[in-house]
Amino acid sequence: ISETETIPWYPTPLGGTSAEWKESYVKAQELVRRMSLPEKVNVTTGTGWQMGLCVGNTGPAELVGFPSLCLQDGPLGLRYAHNITAFPAGITTGATWNRELMRARGFALGREARLKGVNIILGPAMGPLGMMPAGGRNWEAFGSDPVLQGVAAAETIHGIQRNGVMATAKHFIGNEQEHFRQAFEWGTPTALSSNIDDRTLHEVFAWPFAESVRADVASIMCSYQMVNNTYACENSKLLNGILKDEMGFQGFVQSDWLAQRSGVDSAIAGLDMSMPGDGLHWADGIPMWGGELTRAALNTSVPMERLNDMVTRIVAAWYHFRQDSWERPPPDGEGGPNFSSWTQERIGRLHEGSPDNDATGVINRFVNAQGSGADAHSLVARQIAAEGTVLLKNVNDTLPLSRKMTGAGGKYRVGVYGEDAGPGQGPNACADRGCNQGTLASGWGSGAVEFPYLVSPWEALQAVWSKDTVDLQGYLTNNVGSQDLADQDLCLVFVNADGGEGFIRSDGIDADRNDLFLQKNGTELVEGVAKHCGSGQGQTVVVVHSIGPVVMESWIDLPGVHAVLYANLPGQESGNALIDVLFGDVDASGRLPYTIGRSLEDYGPGAQVLYETQDPVVPQVNLSQGLYIDYRYFDRYNITPRFEFGFGLSYTTFHYTAVSIEKLQKKTQHPPKRLKDEFEPPAYDSRPPHPFSGLFPQDFRVLRKYIYPYIDTTDGTDPGPYPYPDGYNKRQKPSPAGGGPGGNPSLYEPMLELSVEVTNTGTRPGQDVVQVYVSFPEDVAEHRGLGWLRETIEFPDRVLRNFEKIRLKPGEMTTVKMTLTRKDLSYWSVRSQNWVLPTEGKFRIWVGRSSRDLPLVVEF
Ligand code: NOJ
Numbered sequence: 001i002s003e004t005e006t007i008p009w010y011p012t013p014l015g016g017t018s019a020e021w022k023e024s025y026v027k028a029q030e031l032v033r034r035m036s037l038p039e040k041v042n043v044t045t046g047t048g049w050q051m052g053l054c055v056g057n058t059g060p061a062e063l064v065g066f067p068s069l070c071l072q073d074g075p076l077g078l079r080y081a082h083n084i085t086a087f088p089a090g091i092t093t094g095a096t097w098n099r100e101l102m103r104a105r106g107f108a109l110g111r112e113a114r115l116k117g118v119n120i121i122l123g124p125a126m127g128p129l130g131m132m133p134a135g136g137r138n139w140e141a142f143g144s145d146p147v148l149q150g151v152a153a154a155e156t157i158h159g160i161q162r163n164g165v166m167a168t169a170k171h172f173i174g175n176e177q178e179h180f181r182q183a184f185e186w187g188t189p190t191a192l193s194s195n196i197d198d199r200t201l202h203e204v205f206a207w208p209f210a211e212s213v214r215a216d217v218a219s220i221m222c223s224y225q226m227v228n229n230t231y232a233c234e235n236s237k238l239l240n241g242i243l244k245d246e247m248g249f250q251g252f253v254q255s256d257w258l259a260q261r262s263g264v265d266s267a268i269a270g271l272d273m274s275m276p277g278d279g280l281h282w283a284d285g286i287p288m289w290g291g292e293l294t295r296a297a298l299n300t301s302v303p304m305e306r307l308n309d310m311v312t313r314i315v316a317a318w319y320h321f322r323q324d325s326w327e328r329p330p331p332d333g334e335g336g337p338n339f340s341s342w343t344q345e346r347i348g349r350l351h352e353g354s355p356d357n358d359a360t361g362v363i364n365r366f367v368n369a370q371g372s373g374a375d376a377h378s379l380v381a382r383q384i385a386a387e388g389t390v391l392l393k394n395v396n397d398t399l400p401l402s403r404k405m406t407g408a409g410g411k412y413r414v415g416v417y418g419e420d421a422g423p424g425q426g427p428n429a430c431a432d433r434g435c436n437q438g439t440l441a442s443g444w445g446s447g448a449v450e451f452p453y454l455v456s457p458w459e460a461l462q463a464v465w466s467k468d469t470v471d472l473q474g475y476l477t478n479n480v481g482s483q484d485l486a487d488q489d490l491c492l493v494f495v496n497a498d499g500g501e502g503f504i505r506s507d508g509i510d511a512d513r514n515d516l517f518l519q520k521n522g523t524e525l526v527e528g529v530a531k532h533c534g535s536g537q538g539q540t541v542v543v544v545h546s547i548g549p550v551v552m553e554s555w556i557d558l559p560g561v562h563a564v565l566y567a568n569l570p571g572q573e574s575g576n577a578l579i580d581v582l583f584g585d586v587d588a589s590g591r592l593p594y595t596i597g598r599s600l601e602d603y604g605p606g607a608q609v610l611y612e613t614q615d616p617v618v619p620q621v622n623l624s625q626g627l628y629i630d631y632r633y634f635d636r637y638n639i640t641p642r643f644e645f646g647f648g649l650s651y652t653t654f655h656y657t658a659v660s661i662e663k664l665q666k667k668t669q670h671p672p673k674r675l676k677d678e679f680e681p682p683a684y685d686s687r688p689p690h691p692f693s694g695l696f697p698q699d700f701r702v703l704r705k706y707i708y709p710y711i712d713t714t715d716g717t718d719p720g721p722y723p724y725p726d727g728y729n730k731r732q733k734p735s736p737a738g739g740g741p742g743g744n745p746s747l748y749e750p751m752l753e754l755s756v757e758v759t760n761t762g763t764r765p766g767q768d769v770v771q772v773y774v775s776f777p778e779d780v781a782e783h784r785g786l787g788w789l790r791e792t793i794e795f796p797d798r799v800l801r802n803f804e805k806i807r808l809k810p811g812e813m814t815t816v817k818m819t820l821t822r823k824d825l826s827y828w829s830v831r832s833q834n835w836v837l838p839t840e841g842k843f844r845i846w847v848g849r850s851s852r853d854l855p856l857v858v859e860f
Helices: 019-032 037-044 090-096 099-116 146-162 198-205 208-212 236-246 263-270 290-296 303-321 377-389 457-462 522-536 571-582 624-628 629-635
Strands: 069-074 170-171 194-195 220-221 251-253 348-349 360-361 390-394 411-419 471-475 491-499 539-546 561-566 618-620 654-663 750-760 766-775 780-785 788-792 797-806 811-819 827-831 834-836 843-850 854-858
Touching: 019 303, 037 069, 037 290, 069 360, 090 146, 090 750, 090 766, 099 146, 099 377, 146 194, 146 198, 170 208, 198 290, 198 624, 198 827, 208 220, 220 236, 220 766, 220 834, 236 263, 236 360, 251 303, 290 303, 348 390, 360 629, 377 780, 411 457, 411 522, 457 471, 457 571, 522 539, 522 629, 561 571, 618 843, 624 629, 654 843, 750 766, 750 797, 750 843, 797 811, 827 854
Parallel strands: 170 220, 194 618, 220 251, 411 471, 411 491, 491 539, 539 561
Antiparallel strands: 348 360, 390 561, 654 750, 750 811, 766 797, 766 843, 780 788, 827 834, 843 854
């Protein structure tokens, strides 16, 4: 089998093997044992698009008291809900490099979900990982590096789940571009295939998911496209092998919306929940599971053991996060979701998606979930937006600005330029934020929310200076030439680049960007302002809002461009956070979560979106460059970036010294042998029940298009034998890399502790991000069986492995300590199917302020 073909991996490892989840599985078994066949199926299958108040709703198991579950987007806030917070996007959060803020944002998001009655949040996103700089959805996740993604994902999950709300790590895996992500959206007969080799899969794309499993994530969403020519949601190697065996995942796998492309295949490949319940098409009421899964269980084409495991995983997750203590939904109680995704009316239909006129009720209670006082979530949102702003250029300390400006012999004159500074037609002008107008604070798609408000930069700037001393003028348009520039002392110019999820196309952007340039005439606007501000004597400050990197070669070195702030996607507090950084109330402490190249081509041939396909069957996208993602590619081919990954200026300066390491463990090539599972998973009677038990109950009133777990007739329920896939009946050998959450527990044990002294050598308090990169030994020999096998293993020059954000007063020094684990120092050996730590040769461990500013190095 070639490296990028799918390897069959059956059967699905049963959940319930870990100590942490044991109690929940015991409770779940007790409940599932009492469920009828249709009840079990109901728990695994969505009720259909718009057949409940949330974007996803599972069916209940009423007789045993298991409720319908509400699944709601998304990664930066609660989609389609009122009185919520529009937090900064994932990419902005990644740019803070601040673990505490990542967790605080997750906590606030989880709290809002809890108050709204959401069981499962559809976030955080950590795929797309950001392989392609023009990818439409990179902004939902945290940046183009597996470690940065992994840390941010884990912190977010901890934060969300502390509220008892389940988080979803998505999208598993390889959904790096929007073009052809699905068949029905892009006019191809199938979705594309992301082809990923085994090593890249482990070291890059799956890394943040392993961190998510370690963070105890309840759910994982499989993605739309194929991986190695098998759909991700029916890819047994990925779901059974990697997630459930190797990473020891105890929760449940849900499909992305209509990403499930088969009934039986997806079930036995390890899918546990079908979302939103409809089958091949939106809202057609014809499911892949539902009654079809009931039939499949009866005829044994899906073994009862598999169905029992699916349900048990879902119910165990519900107990694990103590959702059994939540108030019951109607008719028993007042719990459940208290908002509707489909209307803003207080009273409305409970099943919006059905053509039949069914029950109505109070569907919007407008619960305020935003927190208040010191716990107001706007405070977290503002802090992240400020710390997620990256200062790229600052000639002669142009920034921070002063609130007490005075002009020579009169008022100080400030001009604000660009549509991106202003309110436009309001932040919610287009559905799912699917157009670029006004100031850009979010990308578009299911990962966007309805803004409760959006403080534009223009609004915030108007409140800063006294009118007696400063003459502030706004020209909130991108038309160069119509504005007054000649007399200004200071020009603030706002520009942007937008994009988003594949179901929306706007302004000539088909979700993925066409290039990395500013949009809406932005490049010309900056050039014009920078050249003519103060007749060539003024100072221009550029503010960029963008979903990803922007090529700025034509203007970055213009003498008029004195400062550049990269504000990413700041969310509702945009203007306030900008003021915080612009005036130095908050240090400029954001660092780039990706490289800003000098051209799109600089990122490499494998980092390009496939915009057109000649392939009549399955568009092929090779992610073979994955190991050399972003800065690793620039480093390898000696390409000078404009601004490198991890870069960002501060208003103060820092000095690094006295690096040292303490060895905590002896180097050994392989992690110790995988231990036996701690517990036996729940066992059930695995004989299918009588086929009659699957039939619609008598006199059952059917709502059209609603997905039920019942069958009309017992046709097709005669038991097999069915030809299960190869290997189904012989249990797979457990992976040596498994054995605990996220993999073999020893992978996460520290091998060394690094220590470095950092001093604030400037005159202002500030924050810095101490970054640790690792270079692997050059010539690696792997011990196998009786002999040594010398093979050439290639490594990226340097890979990020740890970081810490610190805060220092002027003159203050601190000692920063960080550890590196076995996994941090290992590569994935395709040959031994395990993580291998090179024991010969020396690692070099670099410490510094960006991927290219690494003044200190120490050997290990
Ligand atoms: C499709 C998106 O890919 C996914 O991220 C989202 O959670 C679902 N739609 C539900 O809206």
